[in-house]
Amino acid sequence: MRDDIKPGEILDLLKKKIAGFESSPSESEVGKVIQAGDGIARAWGLDNVLSGELVEIDIPGGDIVHGMVMNLEEDSIGIILFAGCDKVQEGFTVRRTGRVAEVPVGEALLGRVVDPLGIPIDGKGEPATTQKRKVEIKGPGITDRQDVQEPLQTGIKAIDAMIPIGRGQRELIIGDRRTGKTAIAVDTIINQKNNAEEDRVYCFYVAIGQKRSSVVQLVETLRKHGALEYTTIIAATASDPAAFQYLAPYAAVAMSEYFRDHGKHALIVFDDLTKHAQAYREISLLMRRSPGREAYPGDIFYLHSRLLERAAKMSDEKGGGSLTALPIVETQEGDVSAYIPTNVISITDGQIFLEANLFNSGLRPAINVGISVSRVGGDAQITAMKKTAGSLRIDLAQFRELAAFMQFSSDLDVTTRKQLDRGERLTEILKQHQYAPLDVFKQVLIIKAALSGRLDKYPSNRLKRYETEFFNYVDENETSFMDELRAAKAISKEADKELIRIFNDFDAKFKPDSADVDIDAGYTVNMAMAINRGQASFNRDMINLIESVTARELATPSLEEELQQIMDGKDVLEKDRFDQLIENCTILDPDETEDIEGAFMHVSEIISETYPELAVQTLYDKLIEREQTSSTALTSFFAIPHIVIEGENMFDIIIMRSRKGIHFSDTCPNVHAIFFLVGTIDQRHYHLVALSAIAQIVQNPAFDKEWMSARDVSTLRTILRYGKRKREKKG
Amino acid sequence: MSGPAISVRYATALYQVADEMGTLDAVTEDMLFMNNLMNEAPEIKQYCQKTRKINSQVLSFIEIAFLPYVSKHTGSMIDTAVRNGRLTALPLIPDAFSNIANEKSGTAMAFLETAHEPTDDLIVLIKERMQLKTNKNIKLEHTVNPDLLGGFKVWCEGRMIDNSVAGRLIRMKRLLRSI
Numbered sequence: 062m063r064d065d066i067k068p069g070e071i072l073d074l075l076k077k078k079i080a081g082f083e084s085s086p087s088e089s090e091v092g093k094v095i096q097a098g099d100g101i102a103r104a105w106g107l108d109n110v111l112s113g114e115l116v117e118i119d120i121p122g123g124d125i126v127h128g129m130v131m132n133l134e135e136d137s138i139g140i141i142l143f144a145g146c147d148k149v150q151e152g153f154t155v156r157r158t159g160r161v162a163e164v165p166v167g168e169a170l171l172g173r174v175v176d177p178l179g180i181p182i183d184g185k186g187e188p189a190t191t192q193k194r195k196v197e198i199k200g201p202g203i204t205d206r207q208d209v210q211e212p213l214q215t216g217i218k219a220i221d222a223m224i225p226i227g228r229g230q231r232e233l234i235i236g237d238r239r240t241g242k243t244a245i246a247v248d249t250i251i252n253q254k255n256n257a258e259e260d261r262v263y264c265f266y267v268a269i270g271q272k273r274s275s276v277v278q279l280v281e282t283l284r285k286h287g288a289l290e291y292t293t294i295i296a297a298t299a300s301d302p303a304a305f306q307y308l309a310p311y312a313a314v315a316m317s318e319y320f321r322d323h324g325k326h327a328l329i330v331f332d333d334l335t336k337h338a339q340a341y342r343e344i345s346l347l348m349r350r351s352p353g354r355e356a357y358p359g360d361i362f363y364l365h366s367r368l369l370e371r372a373a374k375m376s377d378e379k380g381g382g383s384l385t386a387l388p389i390v391e392t393q394e395g396d397v398s399a400y401i402p403t404n405v406i407s408i409t410d411g412q413i414f415l416e417a418n419l420f421n422s423g424l425r426p427a428i429n430v431g432i433s434v435s436r437v438g439g440d441a442q443i444t445a446m447k448k449t450a451g452s453l454r455i456d457l458a459q460f461r462e463l464a465a466f467m468q469f470s471s472d473l474d475v476t477t478r479k480q481l482d483r484g485e486r487l488t489e490i491l492k493q494h495q496y497a498p499l500d501v502f503k504q505v506l507i508i509k510a511a512l513s514g515r516l517d518k519y520p521s522n523r524l525k526r527y528e529t530e531f532f533n534y535v536d537e538n539e540t541s542f543m544d545e546l547r548a549a550k551a552i553s554k555e556a557d558k559e560l561i562r563i564f565n566d567f568d569a570k571f572k573p574d575s576a577d578v579d580i581d582a583g584y585t586v587n588m589a590m591a592i593n594r595g596q597a598s599f600n601r602d603m604i605n606l607i608e609s610v611t612a613r614e615l616a617t618p619s620l621e622e623e624l625q626q627i628m629d630g631k632d633v634l635e636k637d638r639f640d641q642l643i644e645n646c647t648i649l650d651p652d653e654t655e656d657i658e659g660a661f662m663h664v665s666e667i668i669s670e671t672y673p674e675l676a677v678q679t680l681y682d683k684l685i686e687r688e689q690t691s692s693t694a695l696t697s698f699f700a701i702p703h704i705v706i707e708g709e710n711m712f713d714i715i716i717m718r719s720r721k722g723i724h725f726s727d728t729c730p731n732v733h734a735i736f737f738l739v740g741t742i743d744q745r746h747y748h749l750v751a752l753s754a755i756a757q758i759v760q761n762p763a764f765d766k767e768w769m770s771a772r773d774v775s776t777l778r779t780i781l782r783y784g785k786r787k788r789e790k791k792g
Numbered sequence: 793m794s795g796p797a798i799s800v801r802y803a804t805a806l807y808q809v810a811d812e813m814g815t816l817d818a819v820t821e822d823m824l825f826m827n828n829l830m831n832e833a834p835e836i837k838q839y840c841q842k843t844r845k846i847n848s849q850v851l852s853f854i855e856i857a858f859l860p861y862v863s864k865h866t867g868s869m870i871d872t873a874v875r876n877g878r879l880t881a882l883p884l885i886p887d888a889f890s891n892i893a894n895e896k897s898g899t900a901m902a903f904l905e906t907a908h909e910p911t912d913d914l915i916v917l918i919k920e921r922m923q924l925k926t927n928k929n930i931k932l933e934h935t936v937n938p939d940l941l942g943g944f945k946v947w948c949e950g951r952m953i954d955n956s957v958a959g960r961l962i963r964m965k966r967l968l969r970s971i
Contacts, residue, residue: 078967086955087963091947105796106950123962136796154952 090157094118095137097149100302101347102128102140104155110138113197115158120148127178128155129162129304132348139348141304143178162196164312166319171263174280174294177309179316182296183280194315196308200370207376209410212441213262213328213385216252216498217245219428219491222450222508223457224413227441228262228326228383229374233405235390235397236415240427242389244495245413246330247279249387251286252498253328262385263320264292265329267313269306270336273298286496297340306340314371317384321373324380329372333389334365338401355400366408411435425492430457444551445505453487453512460484478727479517485728487511489521490528502546503532506560509552515564520697520731522765523573534567638747639754642714643781648774649717657723661685661702664715664737671713675706680739694729698768699759701752703738705745712740712747718768718777734759734768758784799884800892806869806885807892815865820893822866826858827886840882846874854879900926902948904934907941907956914944922948 092106102118110116110130118126118140126149132139142149164179167190174183181188209227226232234242246266253262266283268276276296283289293316297309310331320327331337338361345358353359365388372386390405395416397406406412411434420427439447463481473481490511493499507528510516519527535543542559546552552560647667655663665680683704687693694700700723715737722731736755740748758764758781771777810819830837836857843850854874859867873882894901902922904910915932922930926949942957 075968079964082964082967084960086953087959088951088953090950091952092950108950123965125966136800156952 092138092155094149094151094153094155097142097146097151097153099347100142100146100304101131101344102142102146102149102155103137104140105137107138107155107157110157111161113161115160115162116140117156117158118142118149119154119156120145121153124148129308131344132350141307141344142302143304143308144176144302146302146304162308162312163193164196164315165190165192166194166316167192170293170316172290172292174276174296176301177295177297177305177312179312192319194319196311196315198315198318198371200367201373201375201379205376205379206373207381209374209383209437209441211326211374211383212438212443212501213249213326214252214255214498214501215245215249216255216500217248217426218493218499218504218508219426219430220245220413221442221501221504222446222491223430223454224411224428224433224435225438225442225446226385226387226411226435227374227438228385229372230411230435230437230441231369231372231386231388231409232435232438233388233390233409233412234415235392235402235406235412236427237392237395237417240415240417240420241425241495242391242415243279243332245415245426246332246387246389247282248496248498249328250283250292250330251288251496253291254286254288255498255500260326261291262326262328263317264288265313265317265327266292266294267310267329267331268294268296268298269309269331269333270297270299270340271332273300282496303340303343306337307344310334310337310368314368314384318371321375321382321384322380324375324382326383326385328385328387331368331386331388333391334405335391335401338364357400361400362404362408365405369405369408410437423492424488425495430454431461443501445546445549446501446508448552449505449509449512453508456512457484457487460487482517482728483511483514485521486516486519486524489524490516492525502543503535505546505552506535507531509560510564515568519573520729522697527571527573530571531567534570535563538566539563639751640782642712642751643778646714646716648777649715650774650777651717651719655719655723657688657725658685660717660719660723660735661688664717667715668713668737668739672706672708672711674708680704680706684737688725692726692729694725694732695756695759697729698732698765699734699736699755700725700729700732701736701738701755703740703748703752705742705748706739708741709743710741712738712744712751714738714751716777716781718771720769733765754786757786761785796884796888798878798881799888802869802873802878802881803885803888803892806865807889807896809865809869813865815863816893818863819866819889822862823886823889825861826866826882827890829857830883830886837883840879843879844877846877846879850874850879894928894931898928899931900928900949902930902932902946904932904944904946905937905940905956906934906944907936907938909936910934910944918944918946922946 090107090109092104092110094102095105096103104116107116107130110133112130112133114130116128116130118128120126124145126142126145128140128142128146130138131141140155162178164175164177165188166179167188169188169190170179173181173185173188175181175188179188206229209229211228212221213226213228213230215221215226220226224232234245236242250264250266253264256262266279268279273296276294276298280289280294283292283294293313295309295313295316297305313329313331317327317329338357341361341364342352342357346352346356350358353361369386369388372384374383375381386409388405388409390402392399392402397403397414414429414433415427416429417427419425419429459480460483463477464484490507510531516524516527542556542563546556549556649663649667651663661684662677662681665677665684668680669675669677683706684702687702687704692700693702717735717737719733719735722733723735724730725732738748738751761784764780764784767780768777771780806819807816810816830840839853851874854870858870862870869885870882873879873885890901893899900922902918904915904918906914915934919930919932922932928949930948940956940958941961943955943959945956945959946953
């Protein structure tokens with residue numbers, strides 16, 4: 062019953078209904094169910110029934126089960142059953158309705174959660190609409206359409222800059238499970254909140270075969286971000302019959318077409334078409350249709366092509382409305398050459414490809430811009446973005462190529478190093494948190510800053526803060542510039558000059574060396590290497606990094622295996638000696654700025670005091686020599702300078718915290734945590750154990766922040782003492 | 793291929809042979825016999841529907857259950873159908889034959905269900921109405937079903953007319969539920 066009915070009105074409504082009741086005999090074309098089960102029924106009779114027609118099956122007691130005619134055979138018809146299919150038995154009467162499946166449409170459905178028949182499942186009663194639309198109709202004809210020309214802003218920098226989507230486009234989101242496919246769609250829906258009322262994009266989210274709890278979460282997310290009021294959710298969950306899952310996208314398109322055909326803009330997300338195809342396969346096999354590739358029926362391509370053809374940008378004569386479709390397809394192990402992915406790729410106007418490796422290495426959204434493409438959206442991109450981000454894709458591609466070689470060589474020429482630095486910063490800038498879509502004009506500014514090399518002077522782990530503070534600065538001080546940019550949608554020469562001034566003003570105020578460090582940053586180079594290594598895990602990366610900095614004297618052919626054992630906690634050679642070392646070691650926390658030479662000399666003096674047989678100059682020379690071989694800075698935050706000394710049974714650690722940072726290299730200009738390891742060759746294994754222990758401790762995402770905010774040496778020692786790592790086994 | 797289409801094929805062949813040989817009356821009698829047998833002995837109907845493999849046992853059963861009681865042409869049809877592995881279609885053949893015979897003679901079957909024993913006037917009235925609707929002679933069969941509470945239901949030529957009290961109550965229930 063509807064929520065908005067007052068108790069006093071109920072009696073009136075009942076009276077009206079009873080007065081209008083048609084008591085004359087009912088006449089209908091009927092047949093008999095001859096077989097029922099698995100969500101389908103076969104019936105005899107109904108000679109004139111149409112394919113796709115809705116039928117009603119009378120259940121003793123007055124209930125009705127609805128179904129849709131799918132198969133017309135010589136002597137029977139195949140029916141897919143909707144809710145209550147388990148009640149249907151052989152011998153029940155099937156009645157024609159004379160109607161093909163249709164759903165309620167209109168503004169009343171916004172903010173609601175409905176099933177594929179348009180029946181509300183959110184407990185808010187019937188939607189107040191009398192309008193209905195057929196679920197299965199043909200897409201608009203050629204003359205009724207026009208080119209895609211208006212942008213659909215997703216609020217995601219990587220997409221709006223490099224894979225722009227236009228209103229009326231069909232852009233596939235494809236990737237393995239848990240790579241952020243739904244997140245992109247949801248962010249896009251949330252971003253439509255910022256549109257003006259006359260430019261509103263009404264959103265439809267179709268959940269096919271998902272868990273009910275996921276749908277509930279989604280509804281809550283949309284509600285929390287104020288996006289539910291212009292969104293309708295059509296849910297055919299995993300527990301619903303296959304017929305519901307098959308019908309859901311068509312029902313949702315019918316609902317969204319209402320807006321398209323009324324000159325408005327709509328966005329529809331199909332999450333996901335892989336499960337839709339599986340539901341259709343299930344129905345087809347039960348209907349005894351011939352299976353084809355991967356057991357899908359022969360018309361599986363038509364299933365999706367006729368659905369996605371209904372997304373269109375309508376001609377001005379037809380009102381100029383649009384329906385943009387974002388179908389989602391799930392791949393297995395990144396295999397895009399499977400049947401359904403290839404089908405949908407060929408139907409759509411481009412694809413956003415998400416990769417599990419990128420996702421796991423912290424690059425989110427995990428879009429592989431190399432193989433993602435938008436075939437028509439470029440025409441719809443705003444001029445400012447088109448001109449600004451034109452070279453972004455090429456710059457990133459070059460960075461990837463170079464990053465692939467970077468792992469083989471530590472000696473890079475200045476140009477290559479610059480390209481890598483730029484790529485690292487571009488990658489960093491394109492990272493974005495979930496549920497935080499960004500205004501396209503702000504996207505233009507930050508991308509312009511990165512591409513112009515303005516951010517090259519900042520370490521990549523400061524860029525997130527730069528971005529946040531820059532946007533705050535612009536919001537507070539440059540509103541007129543932003544208003545002009547929004548109005549013009551392009552950057553004129555004058556605006557360009559003004560923008561340089563804004564950047565300069567902000568640069569003068571921005572303090573990159575503040576202790577507030579973004580935990581995600583700093584691993585970008587590491588991440589870039591992971592991108593190119595395919596399935597590399599974090600441990601794997603760590604081993605490679607440790608290997609790359611390990612002193613030559615410590616390296617053996619079995620080094621990798623040994624490190625792997627240490628990482629896995631399988632080594633039993635040492636007994637948690639690291640803890641003892643940390644408790645007794647010297648930790649330096651100088652107030653003054655030190656350069657690398659100064660720091661090395663300082664440490665050499667301390668070591669020489671403990672081990673008088675070792676000359677200060679010898680130790681210093683060894684440290685410098687080691688550093689010159691290749692940098693011992695593992696990330697822009699920490700470094701592990703380590704040397705092998707003459708003698709026996711000697712191993713020590715000296716730790717330094719530099720609040721201002723020590724310049725190790727151009728890529729690591731401000732290293733804050735320096736772990737000096739000094740040991741004799743007979744302590745080779747423990748050398749590796751210590752390297753691994755440090756690597757594990759600093760791997761903690763909160764380490765940088767804790768390290769920088771520690772008040773004194775004692776706190777620093779505690780951080781290291783209780784840092785998360787695998788302890789050495791006893792015995 | 794499923795049962796109904798096969799049964800229609802065998803029934804058509806039998807009708808044509810009987811028509812050509814002038815044995816239509818005898819074959820019609822056989823079909824009535826088979827229909828009654830299937831209704832009165834559901835285990836025979838079930839046996840026919842479930843038996844897929846034809847062996848000597850099945851053939852002996854057919855010889856005992858059907859062949860002594862039917863005319864030559866009907867017997868040949870049953871024997872052919874069974875030897876072709878179409879025993880499952882056998883229970884459906886009488887209905888299919890009846891439909892063909894009715895169509896040839898311009899007759900339609902109507903089934904009347906009433907809450908109480910129908911009056912002769914009601915039967916005549918329904919026959920007339922159905923005749924007008926279908927343009928065919930009407931053969932009416934009727935049953936009593938007290939669940940209808942009052943009024944009647946008629947099935948004819950794939951259509952159903954529901955004029956029962958139970959039907960109206962159900963329709964009203966659905967109407968009120970939609971508030």
